[in-house]
Amino acid sequence: MKKIVIASRESRLAMWQAEHIKARLEALHPELVVEILGMTTRGDQILDVTLSKIGGKGLFVKELEVAMLEGRADLAVHSMKDVPMQLPEGFALAAICEREDPRDAFVSNRYASLAELPVGAVVGTASLRRESQIRARYPHLVVKPLRGNVQTRLGKLDAGEFDAIILAASGLKRLGLAERIRTELAPSESLPSPGQGALGIEIRADRADLAELLAPLNHPDTRDCVTAERALSRQLGGSCQVPLGGFATLSDGVLTLGGFVAHPDGSVMLTATASAPRDYADALGRAVAKRLVDDGAQQLVDAVLAGA
Secondary structure (H helix, E strand, O other): OOEEEEEEEOOHHHHHHHHHHHHHHHHHOOOOEEEEEEEOOHHHHOOOOOHHHHOOHHHHOHHHHHHHHOOOOOEEEEEHHHOOOOOOOOEEEEEEOOOOOOOEEEEOOOOOOHHHOOOOOEEEOOOHHHHHHHHHHOOOOEEEOOOOOHHHHHHHHHOOOOOEEEEEHHHHHHOOOHHHOOEEEOOOOOOOOOOOOOEEEEEEOOOHHHHHHHHHHOOHHHHHHHHHHHHHHHHOOOOOOOOEEEEEEEEOOEEEEEEEEEOOOOOOEEEEEEEEEHHHHHHHHHHHHHHHHHOOHHHHHHHHHHHO
């Protein structure tokens, strides 16, 4: 291969991610020409409706996959939290790169933390996962939907539409906006989304040449954590319509995975945790999912989907 084309959404954060992978590939293969094909996805175009009502996170990747099928691009770079739990037939994840900060970030111009917000304060988020956890812990707050790229969301906060907003810490840090973070929320306060903070590289499954080229970008520790998180979500039929979190840590070869499923209003919150050797990442995700199902998660998921 003499040239590789990376398909990417055109938001500043997505382009940063594509440029990051481009730079890493060029460092590994100085003879390789790497180009970026910027694209607008349906998820970027529809901003007045929450993702859960228009088809979920797959709306951020469909056009990029079409570009790969048509030969206009060789690979696509995604935030792993935006990658559907089931990839379409004919596609594969060639690498999961080292994770940035996986936590959620509290951003406000007036307050230092969620706990400081007064009764009736308005918090913005596009995520049912974040919304359910806020409502469960701070029922006196008002949670309203907030869509758009990072700059758009910060602009709405600065315009006074919200008292605070919740964003992924990784995105703010990658864009050089870490100073906007007032508090990083511990996983015990806001359990992250499966894959949050990690970048994934998607290719066509028949591109063994690309799989070999991209292998050095794979980060085994991150891969195993994200594998466990995604297995949990996949087992529970995870989608944007169901508040669900999953976050794994790795220590001395042992993975510990925490997960939750909730009602969007925070009235029901089911949690479970388990540990296993890292070689059993997928099985660990399924085991934590089973614990949640045994506690009533499937009935909760079915009820949430029926009312969506």
